[in-house]
Amino acid sequence: xxxxxxxxxxxxxxxxxxxxxxxxxxxxxxxxxxxxxxxxxxxxxxxxxxxxxxxxxxxxxxxxxxxxxxxxxxxxxxxxxxxxxxxxxxxxxxxxxxxxxxxxxxxxxxxxxxxxxxxxxxxxxxxxxxxxxxxxxxxxxxxxxxxxxxxxxxxxxxxxxxxxxxxxxxxxxxxxxxxxxxxxxxxxxxxxxxxxxxxxxxxxxxxxxxxxxxxxxxxxxxxxxxx
Amino acid sequence: xxxxxxxxxxxxxxxxxxxxxxxxxxxxxxxxxxxxxxxxxxxxxxxxxxxxxxxxxxxxxxxxxxxxxxxxxxxxxxxxxxxxxxxxxxxxxxxxxxxxxxxxxxxxxxxxxxxxxxxxxxxxxxxxxxxxxxxxxxxxxxxxxxxxxxxxxxxxxxxxxxxxxxxxxxxxxxxxxxxxxxxxxxxxxxxxxxxxxxxxxxxxxxxxxxxxxxxxxxxxxxxxxxxxxxxxxxxxxxxxxxxxxxxxxxxxxxxxxxxxxxxxxxxxxxxxxxxxxxxxxxxxxxxxxxxxxxxxxxxxxxxxx
Numbered sequence: 001x002x003x004x005x006x007x008x009x010x011x012x013x014x015x016x017x018x019x020x021x022x023x024x025x026x027x028x029x030x031x032x033x034x035x036x037x038x039x040x041x042x043x044x045x046x047x048x049x050x051x052x053x054x055x056x057x058x059x060x061x062x063x064x065x066x067x068x069x070x071x072x073x074x075x076x077x078x079x080x081x082x083x084x085x086x087x088x089x090x091x092x093x094x095x096x097x098x099x100x101x102x103x104x105x106x107x108x109x110x111x112x113x114x115x116x117x118x119x120x121x122x123x124x125x126x127x128x129x130x131x132x133x134x135x136x137x138x139x140x141x142x143x144x145x146x147x148x149x150x151x152x153x154x155x156x157x158x159x160x161x162x163x164x165x166x167x168x169x170x171x172x173x174x175x176x177x178x179x180x181x182x183x184x185x186x187x188x189x190x191x192x193x194x195x196x197x198x199x200x201x202x203x204x205x206x207x208x209x210x211x212x213x214x215x216x217x218x219x220x221x222x223x224x225x226x227x
Numbered sequence: 228x229x230x231x232x233x234x235x236x237x238x239x240x241x242x243x244x245x246x247x248x249x250x251x252x253x254x255x256x257x258x259x260x261x262x263x264x265x266x267x268x269x270x271x272x273x274x275x276x277x278x279x280x281x282x283x284x285x286x287x288x289x290x291x292x293x294x295x296x297x298x299x300x301x302x303x304x305x306x307x308x309x310x311x312x313x314x315x316x317x318x319x320x321x322x323x324x325x326x327x328x329x330x331x332x333x334x335x336x337x338x339x340x341x342x343x344x345x346x347x348x349x350x351x352x353x354x355x356x357x358x359x360x361x362x363x364x365x366x367x368x369x370x371x372x373x374x375x376x377x378x379x380x381x382x383x384x385x386x387x388x389x390x391x392x393x394x395x396x397x398x399x400x401x402x403x404x405x406x407x408x409x410x411x412x413x414x415x416x417x418x419x420x421x422x423x424x425x426x427x428x429x430x431x432x433x434x435x436x437x438x439x440x441x442x443x444x445x446x447x448x449x450x451x452x453x454x455x456x457x458x459x460x461x462x463x464x465x466x467x468x469x470x471x472x473x474x475x476x477x478x479x480x481x482x483x484x485x486x487x488x489x490x491x492x493x494x495x496x497x498x499x500x501x502x503x504x505x506x507x508x509x510x511x512x513x514x515x516x517x518x519x520x521x522x523x524x525x526x527x528x529x530x531x532x
Contacts, residue, residue, distance in 0.1 A: 071449070102447075105233070105234075108229065108230025
């Protein structure tokens, strides 16, 4: 589904964030990217969702070359590949309902359709009681759930999660990981970047270890070494 | 079609939300609009003032053709007809020797020296002359050129144009220079307006950078992101201009009688009253266009999707 072929990303002409990276993520997989800060995890995710373009190499999504995309194609891609961030990226001055409405408004849905869809997703993520609350008043775990719920409204094929538990306590972290697992069971491909050992140990899934922008280990589910 | 309508509707609503939620930025933008509206109206008035001043001066300048005694009344009539046919000539009045004398007698009643001199003379020392009124002083130049080259030149004693020539030329030159200066000022003001608006809008939008980035990450289209900002620009420009109009009307009312004391034919109050809709339409359109172009440039340059 996602293929990297000798991808290199150099920032400011000298900072090599990703170095000759090659890997493939199959449809429906749950892949964890681990590594220390600066290992290149976030850069990989940014390269997938086309926030940045590679310096060298090729990137494919469903056999389609996405190395360089026009702004229109980039927009389309971001509705199929959604991203969850550590800092949530919610509109804090807006209510949960308004935040959840955004993807549907972008798609040009009517008020009635938006209401129906938002309620469905809010129920799925246990957010029904919070709909009228301002996003800034939510707890970290709730915020992350809103971000996931917002992304789900696009019916995405891939979720890129960049340290989604970074700002959360262990209980909320567990809840988010469980939610991601559930979504993966529904057929959504998940790429999770983290340096949280507990999360890695808990999820029995494929783990790609990065160091200095290179893959140093790519372990299949069940064969990974506990950290 | 429905999608476009929904995005448009969202733009209107979100634009008004921005207007209310970003109160301090809205205030700054309204003040900027107000200042620009004042500057533009100031320029309109300067133009109007320079034209009024020119008219005022021209109405006080006349152009007279004084004839020698050897000219016949038929020849004077002929010259009068020729001059009347000049483009821009409003009126050519013949003042005969007798009429001129009568006028002088009347005027001399208040001046005993002239009165005594006239009595001593016993004959009429004055000559026939034509008084020409034209739309502008350039016409006088053409008439004078024509007369000096015509066969009537020998019958002409002198042209009063030459007495007033310096004043006329100065008036024309002053008026023309004032207009050129004003055009320059307009260009500078426009340039500064664009810079001020561009920067104010840039600061406004920069504070909403995170929101824009989130929308970009969600795959929102350019228009989905831009429309609320463009509506926001329309709202604060509109409110700013309405506020300006209120203050402007109060200013005109309060100074209604003052301006005519400077120049009798300069009356901004009636000038605005006569041109209220077209002038406001042009100035408001100009400001809104300026603001929208600035907003568009800011979005295009700094918040490209």
